[in-house]
Amino acid sequence: MNGAKVELRGLRRNFSGTTALDGLDLTIEPGELIALLGPSGCGKTTALRCVAGFEQPDEGAVLIDGADITRVPANRRDAGMVFQSYSLFPNLSIRDNVAFGLRVRKVAAAKRHARAQELLELIGLPQIGERYPHQLSGGQQQRVALARALALEPRVLLLDEPLSALDAKVRVTLREEIRRLQLSLGITTIFVTHDQEEALSMADRVAVLRAGRLEQVADPATLYDRPTTAFVAEFVGTMNRIPGKLSGRTVTVLGQDLPVEGDVPATSDVEVLVRPETVIVTPDPSSEAMILVSSFRGSTSRLRVQLGDLEMLADVPGHDTVRLAPGTRVRVELVERPVLVSASSDVAAAVPVSEHDVV
Amino acid sequence: MAALTPAGPMAPVTPPAIAAGPGGRAGRPRRIRVWRGVVLLVAAVYFLVPLIASFTFTVKDASKGFTLDAYGQILSAEGFGKSLLLSLGLGVATIVVVLLLTLPAMLAVRLSVPKLKPVLEILCTLPLVVPPITFVAGITTILQWGPDHLADTPFFQTIIAAQNPDFPVVLVLAYVILALPFVYRALDAGLGALDARTLVEAARNLGASWPHLLFRVIVPNLRSALASASFLTLALVLGEFTIASLLHYQTFPVWIYTISGSQAQVSVAVSVFSLLITWLLLLVLSSAGARQRSGS
Numbered sequence: 001m002n003g004a005k006v007e008l009r010g011l012r013r014n015f016s017g018t019t020a021l022d023g024l025d026l027t028i029e030p031g032e033l034i035a036l037l038g039p040s041g042c043g044k045t046t047a048l049r050c051v052a053g054f055e056q057p058d059e060g061a062v063l064i065d066g067a068d069i070t071r072v073p074a075n076r077r078d079a080g081m082v083f084q085s086y087s088l089f090p091n092l093s094i095r096d097n098v099a100f101g102l103r104v105r106k107v108a109a110a111k112r113h114a115r116a117q118e119l120l121e122l123i124g125l126p127q128i129g130e131r132y133p134h135q136l137s138g139g140q141q142q143r144v145a146l147a148r149a150l151a152l153e154p155r156v157l158l159l160d161e162p163l164s165a166l167d168a169k170v171r172v173t174l175r176e177e178i179r180r181l182q183l184s185l186g187i188t189t190i191f192v193t194h195d196q197e198e199a200l201s202m203a204d205r206v207a208v209l210r211a212g213r214l215e216q217v218a219d220p221a222t223l224y225d226r227p228t229t230a231f232v233a234e235f236v237g238t239m240n241r242i243p244g245k246l247s248g249r250t251v252t253v254l255g256q257d258l259p260v261e262g263d264v265p266a267t268s269d270v271e272v273l274v275r276p277e278t279v280i281v282t283p284d285p286s287s288e289a290m291i292l293v294s295s296f297r298g299s300t301s302r303l304r305v306q307l308g309d310l311e312m313l314a315d316v317p318g319h320d321t322v323r324l325a326p327g328t329r330v331r332v333e334l335v336e337r338p339v340l341v342s343a344s345s346d347v348a349a350a351v352p353v354s355e356h357d358v359v
Numbered sequence: 360m361a362a363l364t365p366a367g368p369m370a371p372v373t374p375p376a377i378a379a380g381p382g383g384r385a386g387r388p389r390r391i392r393v394w395r396g397v398v399l400l401v402a403a404v405y406f407l408v409p410l411i412a413s414f415t416f417t418v419k420d421a422s423k424g425f426t427l428d429a430y431g432q433i434l435s436a437e438g439f440g441k442s443l444l445l446s447l448g449l450g451v452a453t454i455v456v457v458l459l460l461t462l463p464a465m466l467a468v469r470l471s472v473p474k475l476k477p478v479l480e481i482l483c484t485l486p487l488v489v490p491p492i493t494f495v496a497g498i499t500t501i502l503q504w505g506p507d508h509l510a511d512t513p514f515f516q517t518i519i520a521a522q523n524p525d526f527p528v529v530l531v532l533a534y535v536i537l538a539l540p541f542v543y544r545a546l547d548a549g550l551g552a553l554d555a556r557t558l559v560e561a562a563r564n565l566g567a568s569w570p571h572l573l574f575r576v577i578v579p580n581l582r583s584a585l586a587s588a589s590f591l592t593l594a595l596v597l598g599e600f601t602i603a604s605l606l607h608y609q610t611f612p613v614w615i616y617t618i619s620g621s622q623a624q625v626s627v628a629v630s631v632f633s634l635l636i637t638w639l640l641l642l643v644l645s646s647a648g649a650r651q652r653s654g655s
């Protein structure tokens with residue numbers, strides 16, 4: 001295995017008042033691709049820059065394979081980085097860009113060029129060595145930046161939203177390509193993103209950050225299906241919060257009794273967290289619930305359904321869209337499966353439960 | 360310029376526009392063209408008249424009518440080569456010192472303490488508001504004060520050496536300060552166009568040391584800004600008269616002034632000549648900058 005083990009221990013970083021990192025602990029196993037996911041300003045970039053050496057944590061340590069590198073200058077760290085903004089050197093040809101690190105290390109020109117060619121073939125752009133960065137598309141530039149970061153065979157690869165400047169289609173192909181390369185090279189990779197779909201589709205594990213702290217780290221399926229906190233549940237994917245009554249380990253919601261999973265709050269007035277795809281919507285003229293908005297997304301449609309004072313989202317198959325046009329009266333049910341509940345904490349919880357209108 | 364040229368491709372669109380709104384914008388392109396002509400004409404008169412007058416003066420001869428003798432005499436005139444070389448030498452030294460001083464400082468401020476940027480800007484712009492005469496007064500005071508108080512120390516030798524008439528280091532120091540505002544502006548524009556932080560971090564990430572990344576990444580990408588900073592500095596040094604004259608150094612402008620008393624025609628010829636040299640340098644430097652722009 002070529003990848004190194006990376007440990008972040010109690011990282012803390014303060015920028016004149018804003019706490020970017022607030023005791024971040026995270027261990028990344030060798031060869032793993034971990035995605036750092038979180039809302040804007042939660043400290044993802046700062047954490048990555050601490051590993052790269054561009055940022056010094058006020059407290060805490062960064063360890064690579066057990067060795068403390070917190071005070072090692074950036075140019076002596078064994079971590080390649082791809083930046084969010086285009087970072088190729090405009091004055092150098094693509095080949096020289098890729099070979100830049102080797103040149104710094106005084107590798108002979110012939111060897112350097114051969115290696116650069118090898119890497120350009122690896123990223124699928126073998127003929128562009130003589131070109132200059134401004135002659136490439138954004139996607140090509142980011143691929144070259146990836147090749148450049150890989151040229152020194154680093155044991156850690158750091159990616160700070162490398163795809164965010166690209167259009168949707170390129171983004172998908174490129175993320176698959178990055179994943180393929182990462183798997184074949186077995187390089188430990190930290191991938192920063194605020195795109196949950198990107199995180200879920202690429203990563204071995206996803207770490208969700210919130211205000212400089214680790215909220216949950218788990219493989220994508222677990223994170224989506226069993227989020228441990230309401231924050232994660234709502235940040236990853238979409239969640240409906242529906243008021244319910246708790247009794248023991250069962251919760252009564254929308255007239256249905258569902259088993260409860262995970263922590264159970266002390267109060268009996270709770271909110272049930274429900275994914276839109278587990279909401280079943282069927283036309284029923286006698287029901288009080290009504291479809292407000294329907295947005296077609298191709299394979300699915302997302303409906304906004306009004307239910308008394310409550311509004312909830314439901315995903316239905318795209319071919320049902322015609323049946324479920326806005327204004328249609330519908331019956332709303334939930335799929336019978338264990339659900340997460342959280343104590344009614346925010347304003348939404350004050351909305352009175354309207355149980356009379358369904359089933 | 361781009362805004363002034365749509366006349367061609369826009370032409371087919373114009374007729375309906377006129378039909379739609381009487382008194383529309385049909386007259387605008389023509390008015391712009393007229394104004395452009397006026398501005399160009401005024402500028403041309405302003406720059407060309409003194410130039411042509413100077414040139415005519417140098418080639419007119421009471422007996423022969425037309426002669427290039429004045430230009431021939433330049434090369435043989437006493438002190439021409441020496442003073443020109445001195446000024447060029449001072450110019451090069453000033454460029455080197457001022458760039459070594461400002462570029463790392465500006466880069467460091469941009470990368471690690473952006474809050475200090477206004478301070479640096481004010482500091483670098485300050486020389487613009489200090490009249491050269493004040494400057495000379497200060498320098499003279501220090502040069503007089505120095506020998507009295509430092510007679511026994513190694514500084515004494517330094518102060519004497521700095522005033523060596525063959526290469527007055529003290530003038531370089533003064534010119535560095537005078538050039539600061541121009542160099543700062545030029546480099547600031549260059550750095551602003553460059554995503555310096557990302558480039559520096561990318562290079563650091565690939566193992567480059569600070570000197571390596573300064574000379575292999577920053578400097579090549581700042582070529583046109585460095586060229587214009589150098590040119591402005593050189594032009595300043597080649598034209599600076601007050602300080603050099605008051606400190607009694609025979610730089611090129613001082614020499615021109617000196618001989619103008621005795622040989623008026625030659626001195627004007629030298630002025631025209633030096634203007635041509637300066638233009639030539641400008642052309643070389645700006646074409647170097649242009650080549651970079653097309654290559655990046």
Ligand SMILES: Nc1ncnc2c1ncn2[C@@H]1O[C@H](COP(=O)(O)OP(=O)(O)OP(=O)(O)O)[C@@H](O)[C@H]1O
Pocket residue numbers: 015016018019020038039040041042043044045046047194
């Ligand atoms: N150099 C800096 N100076 C001052 N504050 C900073 C600096 N860098 C980051 N911060 C602050 O630290 C917090 C975390 O920033 P960071 O860039 O790590 O967020 P992020 O999770 O990467 O967000 P985004 O998704 O928007 O990129 C933010 O509140 C930001 O304003």
Ligand SMILES: [Mg+2]
Pocket residue numbers: 044045046
């Ligand atoms: Mg960020």
